[in-house]
Amino acid sequence: MTKKVCAALLSRRSTRGLLAGAVLAASALLPAVTAVPAQAVVGGTAATRGQFPSIVSIERGTGHTCAGTLIAANRVLTAAQCVDGATAAGLRVVAGRHHLSGTTPNQQTAEVAQIVKHSGYRADTHAGDIAILKLKKPVVLDGLYVAVADQPPSTAGAPTGNVVVAGWGATREGGPRSDSLQWVEIPMVTDAQCKTSYGSSAIYPGMFCAGVLSTGGKADCAYDTGGPVLKGHTLVGIHSWARGCARPNYPGVSSGISYYRSWIDANIR
Template identity: 35%
Template sequence: MQQLLVLIVALIGSVQSVNITKLSATSRKFNFHLRARIVGGRQTTIEDFPYQVSIVHDRSHTCGGSIYKPDIIITAAHCLVDIEMHDLAVVAGTTDWEGGGVETSIRKFVMHPKFDPKTFDYDIAILKLTDKLQYGPRIQPITLPVYRQEFKPGSVGVVSGWGALGEDGDDPDELHFTSLKIVSNNECYKAYRDINPVTKNMMCAWIRKGGHGTCQGDSGSALVVGNVLAGIVSWGLGCARPNVPEVYTKVSTFRRWLDLNIKSLNN
């Protein structure tokens, strides 16, 4: 299997520089597209994306996540591999992840038991916060899709994050966003057939000509279509490359799993 760069967290280096079978706490700079910064996007404010949070590891932004309940965050499972819970925190309600907002620790988390760090299948996780967030103009929940809800190819999605501005770009402190178009899984499968499987648990989006997308640090952030959490930044080849779709966890596939495990976390 060729080496991948994890989605929306901008890639650091070439495909040859990272092997997704070696995902660990030391690979927080995810040469995958663990989309950490938005490529080709524009600076924005948290008021426009009030569900967006920063997941901080050892005082550094690592991944994004989405507020679903006052004490529940949805993110990517790969963001939590080989991570100690006491080293993590969530920062909400701020445009600049390093300043302002509300920081809270994580009480517990659940990764999907079938998550495969080799293929990034089942790349979804839930965080239970120690303290409940207080909703306001800068902190709001995202809506989940219904079970098995589909999003038509060509539909426009919006992704936000604090990820790198390019494969070799800087990591901005300010929140950025960009728009992408949903790609059919068949077309996405063809693009990755010699690299990594695209499964029924995944969905894809892009700007065909490239120049817009996610990068290191964007992993775990939301792909929103029609105000619904359609996808979670998961993996991809490089950052915003031409003719290369970005791959997201398809949230509608996991709606029942989310409902069941959120209930369990609240018990």
């Protein structure tokens, strides 16, 4: 199941890309196919303009559906589920955006020339959930409202400590998109803890987890998919999926940039 069909996903759980299935008593009973895309920023704070100059809004159809991150003036990194089944002509990227309604000063809209989706992407498990959008024309990098994110080397491994997630997603499970860009800081969760939550078969190589295990209440939510997971100005992950939205014991799962760095470098040209 992917976030590509927002309306369908919303009807299948209270948030885009998230199934409303019952919480299983034992994590071992949770197979990989029950991995469900997470949603937007819950428990966060409104961002200031220019706070996240590398984040972009990805429009599919009539409006914002996913987020992404500029890794070059004409390249955007996002989740493969955000573009699954889409054509380049059916996507637009909006850089420098702060509010979804109206037009933000310095906002730039770019058409997509090509979608490069990871060949290992699987919609049922979210393995290989990464894609590059090649823009027809580069956006203007002003260094203040529109900028390129740094990337970690392939040797960096999963991040440690706290990370920051940002997006226009719902601020509560089942809620609508946020009109203004939001962000929240959350702690990393170990691979072992994440596998305890979801079952070891659900966590594939290249995935890492972050969230508040004990209480929940802070996480990405609907329409944040494909958006950045940051350590400072460095893009360390792409938000992929979770069970529910900021629920206790169900952290958000992201695709790690360092794990996919060789693939990114090979396909960014």
